[in-house]
Amino acid sequence: xxxxxxxxxxxxxxxxxxxxxxxxxxxxxxxxxxxxxxxxxxxxxxxxxxxxxxxxxxxxxxxxxxxxxxxxxxxxxxxxxxxxxxxxxxxxxxxxxxxxxxxxxxxxxxxxxxxxxxxxxxxxxxxxxxxxxxxxxxxxxxxxxxxxxxxxxxxxxxxxxxxxxxxxxxxxxxxxxxxxxxxxxxxxxxxxxxxxxxxxxxxxxxxxxxxxxxxxxxxxxxxxxxxxxxxxxxxxxxxxxxxxxxxxxxxxxxxxxxxxxxxxxxxxxxxxxxxxxxxxxxxxxxxxxxxxxxxxxxxxxxxxxxxxxxxxxxxxxxxxxxxxxxxxxxxxxxxxxxxxxxxxxxxxxxxxxxxxxxxxxxxxxxxxxxxxxxxxxxxxxxxxxxxxxxxxxxxxxxxxxxxxxxxxxxxxxxxxxxxxxxxxxxxxx
Amino acid sequence: xxxxxxxxxxxxxxxxxxxxxxxxxxxxxxxxxxxxxxxxxxxxxxxxxxxxxxxxxxxxxxxxxxxxxxxxxxxxxxxxxxxxxxxxxxxxxxxxxxxxxxxxxxxxxxxxxxxxxxxxxxxxxxxxxxxxxxxxxxxxxxxxxxxxxxxxxxxxxxxxxxxxxxxxxxxxxxxxxxxxxxxxxxxxxxxxxxxxxxxxxxxxxxxxxxxxxxxxxxxxxxxxxxxxxxxxxxxxxxxxxxxxxxxxxxxxxxxxxxxxxxxxxxxxxxxxxxxxxxxxxxxxxxxxxxxxxxxxxxxxxxxxxxxxxxxxxxxxxxxxxxxxxxxxxxxxxxxxxxxxxxxxxxxxxxxxxxxxxxxxxxxxxxxxxxxxxxxxxxxxxxxxxxxxxxxxxxxxxxxxxxxxxxxxxxxxxxxxxxxxxxxxxxxxx
Numbered sequence: 001x002x003x004x005x006x007x008x009x010x011x012x013x014x015x016x017x018x019x020x021x022x023x024x025x026x027x028x029x030x031x032x033x034x035x036x037x038x039x040x041x042x043x044x045x046x047x048x049x050x051x052x053x054x055x056x057x058x059x060x061x062x063x064x065x066x067x068x069x070x071x072x073x074x075x076x077x078x079x080x081x082x083x084x085x086x087x088x089x090x091x092x093x094x095x096x097x098x099x100x101x102x103x104x105x106x107x108x109x110x111x112x113x114x115x116x117x118x119x120x121x122x123x124x125x126x127x128x129x130x131x132x133x134x135x136x137x138x139x140x141x142x143x144x145x146x147x148x149x150x151x152x153x154x155x156x157x158x159x160x161x162x163x164x165x166x167x168x169x170x171x172x173x174x175x176x177x178x179x180x181x182x183x184x185x186x187x188x189x190x191x192x193x194x195x196x197x198x199x200x201x202x203x204x205x206x207x208x209x210x211x212x213x214x215x216x217x218x219x220x221x222x223x224x225x226x227x228x229x230x231x232x233x234x235x236x237x238x239x240x241x242x243x244x245x246x247x248x249x250x251x252x253x254x255x256x257x258x259x260x261x262x263x264x265x266x267x268x269x270x271x272x273x274x275x276x277x278x279x280x281x282x283x284x285x286x287x288x289x290x291x292x293x294x295x296x297x298x299x300x301x302x303x304x305x306x307x308x309x310x311x312x313x314x315x316x317x318x319x320x321x322x323x324x325x326x327x328x329x330x331x332x333x334x335x336x337x338x339x340x341x342x343x344x345x346x347x348x349x350x351x352x353x354x355x356x357x358x359x360x361x362x363x364x365x366x367x368x369x370x371x372x373x374x375x376x377x378x379x380x381x382x383x384x385x386x387x388x389x390x391x392x393x394x395x396x397x398x399x400x401x402x403x404x405x406x407x408x409x410x411x412x413x414x415x416x417x418x419x420x421x422x423x424x425x426x427x428x429x
Numbered sequence: 430x431x432x433x434x435x436x437x438x439x440x441x442x443x444x445x446x447x448x449x450x451x452x453x454x455x456x457x458x459x460x461x462x463x464x465x466x467x468x469x470x471x472x473x474x475x476x477x478x479x480x481x482x483x484x485x486x487x488x489x490x491x492x493x494x495x496x497x498x499x500x501x502x503x504x505x506x507x508x509x510x511x512x513x514x515x516x517x518x519x520x521x522x523x524x525x526x527x528x529x530x531x532x533x534x535x536x537x538x539x540x541x542x543x544x545x546x547x548x549x550x551x552x553x554x555x556x557x558x559x560x561x562x563x564x565x566x567x568x569x570x571x572x573x574x575x576x577x578x579x580x581x582x583x584x585x586x587x588x589x590x591x592x593x594x595x596x597x598x599x600x601x602x603x604x605x606x607x608x609x610x611x612x613x614x615x616x617x618x619x620x621x622x623x624x625x626x627x628x629x630x631x632x633x634x635x636x637x638x639x640x641x642x643x644x645x646x647x648x649x650x651x652x653x654x655x656x657x658x659x660x661x662x663x664x665x666x667x668x669x670x671x672x673x674x675x676x677x678x679x680x681x682x683x684x685x686x687x688x689x690x691x692x693x694x695x696x697x698x699x700x701x702x703x704x705x706x707x708x709x710x711x712x713x714x715x716x717x718x719x720x721x722x723x724x725x726x727x728x729x730x731x732x733x734x735x736x737x738x739x740x741x742x743x744x745x746x747x748x749x750x751x752x753x754x755x756x757x758x759x760x761x762x763x764x765x766x767x768x769x770x771x772x773x774x775x776x777x778x779x780x781x782x783x784x785x786x787x788x789x790x791x792x793x794x795x796x797x798x799x800x801x802x803x804x805x806x807x808x809x810x811x812x813x814x815x816x817x818x819x820x821x822x823x824x825x826x827x828x829x830x831x832x833x834x835x836x837x838x839x840x841x842x843x844x845x846x847x848x849x850x851x852x853x854x855x856x857x858x
Contacts (some may be wrong), residue, residue: 043721058645062547067508069538072679081495094494102619102667103582118491140476153532153785190531215486238531243504250501325579358787389588393792408613
């Protein structure tokens with residue numbers, strides 16, 4: 001047995017970009033152990049060779065087992081940040097605290113929420129889903145009937161079309177990573193392929209679109225091209241193993257991988273096959289963008305390639321110069337992430353980040369980059385490239401293309417300033 | 430836009446094994462839509478072309494957004510089944526209700542628990558991890574120091590060594606899939622590679638093993654070969670995005686991918702580098718197996734290749750003859766699942782199941798198989814093969830090899846009997 005079988009990579013600490021970014025093989029090939037061997041990461045205290053004092057937890061039996069577990073009360077401060085609309089209870093959104101989370105799965109209790117008239121209380125025994133319109137056989141499904149159909153599971157992100165919209169303002173808003181960009185989450189979704197249900201109803205040749213309507217008090221409804229329904233749409237019944245959470249559509253939602261969140265209609269009560277889009281409120285007066293030429297962008301379905309650094313995050317403070325692991329999330333509504341690059345000098349130079357497995361289509365991908373912070377002022381950025389070669393734009397490029405009035409599909413590079421004192425803040429760089 | 434771009438596979442309903450098993454391309458290539466087109470799956474009711482009556486949920490605003498969400502009260506019956514030991518509060522296990530869950534991620538609230546003296550209440554501000562023994566520099570880490578190190582995330586299963594042990598009895602116990610096999614769960618784990626910390630402490634040449642000890646009242650401790658520590662061991666801090674749950678080791682546990690659950694020491698307080706295994710209580714009097722020749726198996730680390738059907742499950746009742754999707758889970762502590770086969774005739778013939786992506790090393794893999802149940806008595810089985818070609822054994826083969834007294838590492842094929850009336854029960858077949 002050898003003590004260090006995979007760690008002999010003397011060049012692992014080589015820099016790959018300006019201001020202290022280090023080669024990703026530190027993580028990819030476990031070269032990170034070199035950091036330890038060199039004492040470069042030493043943040044632990046030297047200890048006596050004896051165990052520390054026996055803690056109280058070892059002196060009395062602990063709590064009993066439970067049927068449905070809770071998190072530690074010491075973690076209670078990790079919460080979604082809710083922002084409502086005055087006079088409209090239940091209308092608004094709450095954001096996933098991305099800066100407090102790790103990995104790629106968002107715990108269902110912290111999945112972002114977006115509601116147009118509150119979270120309905122639905123009894124699954126009473127709930128029905130209707131498929132009607134341009135079909136041979138209108139059909140109505142209860143939950144028992146739906147559950148009889150084949151299921152499929154996939155790990156995929158969901159992002160609200162209006163995520164990050166505050167970054168379009170003149171002054172950079174000061175918030176955490178989640179406060180700015182937390183209308184994105186990622187779950188293991190399970191449901192019935194919509195194609196099966198549509199074929200059972202028999203779509204007529206003139207059917208080209210769907211209208212999907214929710215059973216909430218907003219009657220949230222959106223038009224969906226039939227091609228998406230036949231590609232990878234599901235009627236989702238499960239989220240991260242268990243049944244959907246109420247704020248994510250319990251007992252059944254439409255799930256359209258990669259498409260803007262608003263189209264993934266929650267509390268789904270009917271799908272009507274139509275010849276053309278229905279032009280609902282939420283795809284005309286909202287979820288559309290006025291362009292500089294006075295025309296509006298409608299039906300902008302997939303969410304574009306995007307990434308952001310979640311550690312460090314705005315509103316945090318670095319603990320002094322030294323080695324850090326920069327970490328963040330990348331995703332694309334068009335497929336897999338091919339590469340993520342990180343800059344520590346405001347975009348002058350870039351180094352390639354390590355990607356944690358698995359890298360899945362239309363899922364969050366976790367990236368990591370080693371950084372030796374000198375203690376000087378720095379600007380951290382990440383830039384994602386998806387499998388089609390599409391590169392996440394700078395803020396300046398995006399604003400130039402989209403004009404001053406757009407609210408949806410903001411996917412520009414996020415810049416975090418690290419001041420010499422260690423304070424991390426949002427900047428336009 | 431065409432309505433059905435991928436679905437023209439006229440042979441998709443071909444049978445591939447006895448008693449009605451159908452080819453997996455029904456799921457792999459979306460051929461399942463054919464089932465709908467043929468009306469073969471029709472469980473919905475024909476409906477009038479108008480929407481059903483407007484439900485109450487559309488007539489009043491719903492509930493407000495929340496900081497940390499809860500599941501629907503209608504799902505409250507989905508619980509872990511706890512089994513304690515008389516006179517020993519907090520000692521025992523609770524099982525994941527596998528038959529109620531989907532996908533591969535186990536929600537943290539339903540991750541199985543195994544405690545030897547209860548769940549300790551640990552204040553993370555007070556908690557320390559010591560690395561000592563045969564090292565150059567004994568070190569002590571608080572949570573802040575640990576969090577400064579590089580992290581890595583992976584989706585991997587955890588299985589208790591004693592999972593499924595009841596199947597070794599003379600009579601087949603009547604339980605659900607989770608009741609029999611629910612000491613296995615799968616999470617997105619994030620932590621610090623143990624190799625980094627060991628190198629920082631500097632393992633001496635004579636150090637070959639570790640002792641890992643928990644801060645619970647049982648002082649749970651196990652010996653771990655140093656090679657595993659340098660391979661893929663982590664000190665896990667996060668589970669499914671958020672910090673570890675208390676019953677899974679908050680604030681830090683050892684995580685040894687693929688190794689028996691008991692070694693993944695929770696509430697980790699120290700790691701002592703040793704020259705030889707310590708021979709602790711939980712690796713000598715327990716978590717070892719007496720063999721027919723009178724010798725005991727010690728240090729049986731990786732959990733063997735295994736699978737089971739979770740739908741249908743024992744204690745359930747089929748809803749009459751027709752098409753069903755059989756679904757279940759497969760895993761191997763040695764790597765990836767290569768293939769899962771399903772039988773509907775008690776093992777006489779086998780058909781290959783479809784595997785949901787992603788198929789990850791040392792993670793649960795979800796398999797699915799279409800079955801046309803004739804209504805006659807049937808015995809359903811699944812059989813997993815891992816990337817090394819290791820095949821899950823039959824119960825008879827396993828018992829012949831391991832003798833009558835073994836309690837750990839039971840990985841035999843599970844047989845569900847489906848009676849003509851539809852009742853599903855556990856049988857030895």
